[in-house]
Amino acid sequence: MDIFKAHALTAAGPATDILPVTPSDSTDLPIVASAIYVETGGTLSVVTVRNETRSIEVGDLSLLPVGVRSVRSAGTTATGIHALVIA
Numbered sequence: 001m002d003i004f005k006a007h008a009l010t011a012a013g014p015a016t017d018i019l020p021v022t023p024s025d026s027t028d029l030p031i032v033a034s035a036i037y038v039e040t041g042g043t044l045s046v047v048t049v050r051n052e053t054r055s056i057e058v059g060d061l062s063l064l065p066v067g068v069r070s071v072r073s074a075g076t077t078a079t080g081i082h083a084l085v086i087a
Contacts, residue, residue: 011067015084023073023081031085033068039080045072 009016015034023045032049041059048054049067055075058064062078071081 009086011086015086017085017087019083019085021071021081021083023071023076025073028070029068029083029085031083031087033083034086035066035084036064036068036071037082037084038062038064038078039082040078042077042079043075044078044081045075046070047072 011034018037019029019031021029021036028047036044036046038044038058039061041062042057043055044058044064045053045055046068047070049069051069053072056064058078068083
């Protein structure tokens with residue numbers, strides 16, 4: 001039974017998939033993320049949906065509920081990064 005079939009997708013979620021992220025300074029995520037999940041903490045450098053580059057210190061098993069276009073490799077030390085997407 002698919003409980004999501006009768007519901008419209010919204011930016012509020014829930015996410016419909018979770019994609020592994022390879023940080024890149026030249027490539028955006030294939031789908032804009034509604035949130036980012038990080039397995040191992042460190043610095044996370046992202047470009048938000050407002051085209052702002054932000055560096056954030058995150059702990060292990062962090063969930064950032066912010067729209068993200070890309071995760072930059074320059075400045076990112078966090079690992080195990082995943083994009084939660086709605087598509």
